Amino acid sequence: MATEVHSLQELRRSASLATKVFVQRDYSDGTTCQFQTKFPPELESRIERHLFEETVKTLNGFYAEAEKIGGSSYLEGCLACTTAYFIFLCMETHYEKVLKKISKYIQEQNEKIYAPRGLLLTDPLERGMRVMILSKAQIEISIYEDRCSSGSSSSGSSSSSSGGGGGGVGGR
Amino acid sequence: MSVMVARKKVVRKWEKLPGRNTFCCDGRIMMARQKGIFYLTLFLILGTCALFFAFECRYLAVQLSPAIPVFAAVLFLFAMATLLRTSFSDPGVIPRALPDEAAFIEMEIEATNGTVPQGQRPPPRIKNFQINNQIVKLKYCYTCKIFRPPRASHCSICDNCVERFDHHCPWVGNCVGKRNYRYFYLFILSLSLLTIYIFTFNIVYVALKSLKIGFLNTLKETPGTYPSMVLICFFTLWSVVGLTGFHTFLVALNQTTNEDIKGSWTGKNRVQNPYSHGNVVKNCCEVLCGPLPPSVLDRRGILQQEESTAQEESCPRGPSAQEPTAAQGPGGQAEESSAQQKDGSLPHLTAVPVPSLSNAEMPEEKQLTSGELPVPSQDAGQAEH
Numbered sequence: 001m002a003t004e005v006h007s008l009q010e011l012r013r014s015a016s017l018a019t020k021v022f023v024q025r026d027y028s029d030g031t032t033c034q035f036q037t038k039f040p041p042e043l044e045s046r047i048e049r050h051l052f053e054e055t056v057k058t059l060n061g062f063y064a065e066a067e068k069i070g071g072s073s074y075l076e077g078c079l080a081c082t083t084a085y086f087i088f089l090c091m092e093t094h095y096e097k098v099l100k101k102i103s104k105y106i107q108e109q110n111e112k113i114y115a116p117r118g119l120l121l122t123d124p125l126e127r128g129m130r131v132m133i134l135s136k137a138q139i140e141i142s143i144y145e146d147r148c149s150s151g152s153s154s155s156g157s158s159s160s161s162s163g164g165g166g167g168g169v170g171g172r
Numbered sequence: 173m174s175v176m177v178a179r180k181k182v183v184r185k186w187e188k189l190p191g192r193n194t195f196c197c198d199g200r201i202m203m204a205r206q207k208g209i210f211y212l213t214l215f216l217i218l219g220t221c222a223l224f225f226a227f228e229c230r231y232l233a234v235q236l237s238p239a240i241p242v243f244a245a246v247l248f249l250f251a252m253a254t255l256l257r258t259s260f261s262d263p264g265v266i267p268r269a270l271p272d273e274a275a276f277i278e279m280e281i282e283a284t285n286g287t288v289p290q291g292q293r294p295p296p297r298i299k300n301f302q303i304n305n306q307i308v309k310l311k312y313c314y315t316c317k318i319f320r321p322p323r324a325s326h327c328s329i330c331d332n333c334v335e336r337f338d339h340h341c342p343w344v345g346n347c348v349g350k351r352n353y354r355y356f357y358l359f360i361l362s363l364s365l366l367t368i369y370i371f372t373f374n375i376v377y378v379a380l381k382s383l384k385i386g387f388l389n390t391l392k393e394t395p396g397t398y399p400s401m402v403l404i405c406f407f408t409l410w411s412v413v414g415l416t417g418f419h420t421f422l423v424a425l426n427q428t429t430n431e432d433i434k435g436s437w438t439g440k441n442r443v444q445n446p447y448s449h450g451n452v453v454k455n456c457c458e459v460l461c462g463p464l465p466p467s468v469l470d471r472r473g474i475l476q477q478e479e480s481t482a483q484e485e486s487c488p489r490g491p492s493a494q495e496p497t498a499a500q501g502p503g504g505q506a507e508e509s510s511a512q513q514k515d516g517s518l519p520h521l522t523a524v525p526v527p528s529l530s531n532a533e534m535p536e537e538k539q540l541t542s543g544e545l546p547v548p549s550q551d552a553g554q555a556e557h
Contacts, residue, residue: 022276027310030447031322031336069462077461081358084253095463128267128468130318 023056023132033063035124035132043134047117055109055121059102059132066098099125186471190268191332199471201260203345204330210259210345217255217363220404221248223397224370228377235380240373247366254359255344262467263349264335266316266324274317281312306446323447325430339429348429351467354460357419364409364416371405374398426455 021043026036037056039049076094080087106123114121114134122133186199194203203210221244229241269277281297297312299319310319313326316333320326325337327347336350348356378398381390391398422432426448431437437445449455 020272020276022273025321027308027322067463067465069458073463074457074461077354077464081354081461084250085257085355086253093464093466096466099466125468127270127273130266130269130321131273133273 019136021134021136023134025130032067033124033129034060040134043119046119046136047114051113055113056132058105059124062098062102062105066095066102183475184471185469185473185475188475189469189471191265192330193265193332195471196260202262202469202471203259204340204342204347206329206342207345209342213255213343216404216408217248217251217366220370220401221366223401224373227394227397228373231381232373232377236376244366244369244373247362247369251359251362251366254355254362257355258341258348258352258359259345261346261352261355262469262471263347264337264351264465265330265347265349265467265469266318266321266333266335267469268315268333269317277312277317277319306443308443308446323428323431336428337430351465354464357416357423357460360412360416360419364413367405367408367412370401371409374401374405423456423459424452426459 019042021040023035023040026034028034035056037053037060039052043052073094103123103125106121110121118136120135122135124130124132127133184199186195186202189195192205194205194207195201196203224244225241229244232240285297297319299310299312308322310322312318313320313333315326315331318333320333321335323336324333326333327337327340329340330347332347334347334349336353338348338353338356340347341356344356344359346352378387378390381393419429422429425445427437427445431445437443449458
């Protein structure tokens with residue numbers, strides 16, 4: 001019975017949620033997008049504090065970079081204004097570029113740090129930048145066995161996703 | 173031997189979004205439901221400019237300078253571009269909380285407020301935050317089931333929470349919020365300039381012609397255009413120019429119309445505006461040239477629904493033939509690719525219905541759609557304009 005972790009996509013699909021930990025926004029700096037670095041107590045046994053804090057701090061840094069008001073953002077804004085914003089049809093904004101960097105970083109963090117500990121970090125963009133979710137994923141070995149035996153077996157995997165009633169399948 | 177035919181019906185996320193918006197061009201365009209006044213705006217602008225270009229420009233280009241119609245055309249195109257950008261873009265709608273997040277927030281609220289005895293009104297759901305040494309209250313939105321970020325407000329017309337909500341503009345047919353405020357401001361600014369320009373050159377045209385053929389003869393030549401143009405220009409001038417002045421004042425102080433109307437930052441015992449940089453130039457630069465966040469709604473993302481139909485009657489699959497595979501809420505590329513990979517790599521899994529999984533999905537879907545229905549008793553109290 002090999003407990004192999006297959007690809008991250010399969011992990012998302014087969015994840016069953018016992019609990020989800022919600023990391024809320026930190027509005028103490030105004031409307032800029034920052035997340036609370038306070039370590040949630042539910043993760044105490046799952047992941048080291050400094051790893052979590054480092055992830056959140058790096059993400060906060062990325063968001064601050066995206067929303068930075070400075071020379072380059074003014075230049076982009078003025079250039080766009082002079083072209084009546086048609087330039088955005090061909091060019092990506094600085095913010096969009098940083099958001100792509102962020103999703104790459106989150107994927108990398110999931111692969112290196114969170115998936116080995118049975119956790120899954122969702123991109124806040126999927127939730128309207130309101131909240132970051134750490135879901136506890138449980139890998140069900142029965143899925144792989146049943147899938148090989150016959151076609152009628154996904155009930156094996158779905159019965160384990162009893163926690164999914166409120167939350168849906170992982171990664172949401 | 174049954175042959176399964178899986179038909180993929182591509183449903184995009186905009187089709188399932190709650191709120192009272194209309195979407196066009198397969199989710200690329202987003203507007204409010206009532207568009208009548210927007211069509212009036214278009215008609216007035218196009219009509220006035222058409223009359224100007226048709227009648228007066230020819231004379232003025234010859235008599236004075238060909239730069240006159242050229243500059244008018246540039247102003248007109250800029251005003252139209254910014255108007256369409258304002259009307260068609262997402263103003264900064266905050267997606268509603270999915271059931272898991274809503275449940276978590278409810279739990280947090282109950283933990284802070286404790287259980288309320290029967291018959292008593294529950295305390296208002298407010299969170300206090302300190303921003304730049306000022307205490308700012310975050311209110312809970314009963315419709316969207318979230319604590320609204322600072323400066324966000326719920327538009328009762330569109331039934332959405334909008335970030336940095338300014339106002340709902342019927343002339344533009346959309347809310348004005350964080351993502352389209354600069355387009356709105358540039359629209360009213362360019363429209364003011366265009367109106368002043370056309371009005372001025374109307375008068376110049378009448379004056380020039382009157383010098384040649386007399387005032388009464390000038391009016392006799394084209395009886396229809398002058399009164400309508402002058403009336404439109406005159407009335408538009410006072411309203412649009414006034415509005416531009418008001419919004420220039422708001423931009424300089426980094427305030428929204430909503431905050432100004434509610435008097436959030438004025439008065440003796442009130443909090444001072446914590447978002448203002450204190451410097452007019454800095455405020456203008458931030459509001460008009462600051463970074464533009466992309467839409468978090470993901471309107472064109474795909475919600476895949478596979479309908480497997482058995483060709484032979486002897487395979488009763490029941491109601492669970494439908495298998496929603498992708499996320500219900502706004503999702504990124506990862507969601508799409510995971511759904512696609514699933515379809516590609518495990519064909520027999522997708523063909524087999526998953527009863528309990530789809531049952532687990534159904535309540536979530538139902539909850540999303542019930543969010544579309546307005547809840548009058550709660551909304552009336554809470555919805556802010």
